[in-house]
Amino acid sequence: MVEIKTPEQIAKMRAAGLVVAEIHRRCAEAAVPGASTKDLDEVAAAVLAERGAKPNFLGYGGFPATICTSVNDVVVHGIPDERTVLKSGDIISIDAGAIVDGWHADAALTVFVGEGHAPELHELSRVTEDSLWAGIAAMRKGNRLVDISKAIEGYIKRQPRPASGTYGIIENYGGHGIGTEMHMDPHVLNYVDRRRGRGPRLIPGLCLAIEPMVSLGTAKTHTLADEWTVKTNDGTWSSHWEHSVALTEEGPLVLTAVDGGRARLAELGVTAAPDPLA
Known part of the structure; x- marks a missing residue:
């Protein structure tokens, strides 16, 4: 079942989203050469404590940390630890969540x-x-779920090919519904799979976490023995970006962007919904 939220519930998700935005700001500042991924996890835990929020990753399916820290060829679900020390030239995906x-x-x-x-990494x-x-921007009233997947895939395929030869849109991982749980229906692919059909119609109250993951090579991945860490099969590095988004009667509201997505959506000709906490 797809969970549809009331405006009051979306406002609470917006409060959680602003906590996540602060985690990202503080962790990005702390991601310097010589810092361990465990250091970043401690920064995230401190932000949650300061804001009176709870982590949604810690303990989820047995996950042992507050955030996911995925370095270089790790696509997603990297586990923070003291042994993984960042160095100049690395890239790291910081995946964070909060419950309010x-x-x-x-x-x-x-x-x-x-x-x-x-x-090519930039x-x-x-x-x-x-x-x-x-x-x-494709998360508009009356569209279908597949329109989001089509927009992501289409944008990537229109870009000039990298020196490595291709952009791999990671298979088997994607976005998801979000609300009273972190992962809910529907699953949001970052490419079109015609076997899945067009998906549900997008209606006000729908909230999704949209998260493309792209490598400089293969779309194929494997999971390490820790049963969490996902790496590219060919060792190429990858990037991961994600936001939680609510569709309202007045348009999309990017719950985890400080400005609600207003500036970036305006560049795409889309008006962001008013911020319920402004």
């Missing part, structure tokens, strides 16, 4: 550590983030 009054928010961003990154991150916003 029982309502969830979830988002991810790709951070560049130090200096010395190849131009372009990989840009393409991934921009495809996210293309998907968010």
Whole structure:
């Protein structure tokens, strides 16, 4: 069942989303050469404590940390630890969530550590983030779920090919419904799978976490023995961007963006819904 939220419930999710945005800001600042991924996890835990929010990753299916920290060829679900020390030239996806009054928010961003990154890595991150916003812009009343997938895939495929030869849109992972739980129906693919049909119609009150994951090579991945860490099969590096988004009568509201998505959506000709907490 797809959970449809009231405006009051969306406001609570917006409160959780702002906590996630603060986690991202603080963790991005802390992602410097010499910091461990465990250090970033402690920063996220401190933000949650300061804001009176709860983590939604810690303990989820046995996950042992507050956030996911995925470095270089790790696509998603990297486990923070003291052994993984960041160095200049790394990229890291920081996937974070928060619960406020029982309502969830979830988002991810790709951070560049130090200096010395190849131009194609910057372009990989840009393409991934921009495809996210293309998907968010397609989250309009009357569209179907597949329109989000089509917008993400179409944007990526229109971009100039990288030096590595291709952008791999990671298979078997994607976005999801979100609300009283972190992962809910419907599953949101980042590409069109005609076997799944067009999916449900998008209506006000629907909340989705949209999250493209793109590599500089393969779309194929494997999971390590820890049963969490997902890596690309060919060792190419990947980028991951995610926002939680609510569809309202007045348009999309990006719950985990500080400005509610107003600036980026305006660039795409879409008006963001008013912020219920403004």
